């Protein structure tokens with residue numbers, strides 16, 4: 001190495017040291033002692049928002065498990081604001097993170113950061129939501145999102161009595177008035193959920209067992225930007241005013257996420273639906289307020305995704321990457337991000353209703369009985 005190069009290395013080292021010195025945010029923690037040389041490496045964890053309980057649990061679980069393995073972590077939440085997330089990821093790169101675990105807000109907005117990360121040798125793990133349009137996404141871990149949509153629609157059909165508990169048709173033909181909601185159009189998962197649900201409902205819409213009075217069935221029309229509960233509440237209000245003012249009742253609502261279900265329930269009760277006579281309303285994430293609503297007989301179902309398992313899977317991928325071990329995946333065809341099919345580890349979700357919440361959520365240790373009081 002010539003003198004100039006040596007000086008450059010020293011300067012870079014000094015920069016890292018000074019950045020490390022000023023980076024002691026609430027969520028950046030020192031590594032536990034011991035372990036191999038990659039132990040102690042910094043892992044950036046970029047989460048979308050703290051307004052939804054699940055991301056708080058996800059972030060906390062990943063941070064805890066990585067630190068138990070001896071890694072440093074930088075956990076950041078972006079308030080569902082894309083420029084904030086872009087900035088947070090850029091800072092993680094500057095701080096010298098070796099792996100980034102990213103649950104994106106907009107799956108297409110991070111390409112520059114991913115290119116910069118790859119140029120610096122940083123590995124990228126897409127967490128729960130796929131990052132689109134960039135070849136530098138190394139791995140992805142999530143739940144089987146298409147199946148989540150199938151489960152949501154199936155529970156809607158069960159709640160309406162079109163299917164029995166074993167999934168067999170009961171012969172009930174309705175017609176049932178159902179309105180449809182989808183998630184954020186910039187979240188890759190939202191399309192998977194909606195496609196899974198609509199493939200399941202199509203037959204019943206075609207034979208008019210289910211009638212969408214508003215006529216709104218197209219993904220773009222029923223999507224809810226940033227998964228915002230207030231947006232869903234407003235759209236439900238509008239649907240009630242436009243399509244149900246003559247006295248027809250809504251019998252079911254396909255809702256892709258508990259937060260939206262809460263907004264939808266508010267619109268329905270404000271329009272005069274009694275809390276014990278609400279339509280069959282689905283959800284996702286088993287958030288505590290929504291599980292309470294299920295127990296109270298308001299929301300009908302949710303989809304439980306054990307964030308502890310997803311967090312553990314992400315940690316396993318990170319650890320294998322940093323210790324040079326083989327990363328295990330179980331899906332190499334479903335998640336094409338437009339530039340590559342991203343190797344994925346898929347987990348399975350469970351439908352939760354009033355009938356099984358105790359078994360699944362309490363016996364499973366996700367909640368205590370006291371949490372649900």
Ligand code: GAL
Pocket residue numbers: 052054128129183187189190227257284285305
């Ligand atoms: C999705 C996620 C869902 C739900 C939703 C809103 O990407 O898969 O579980 O959390 O975002 O936060």
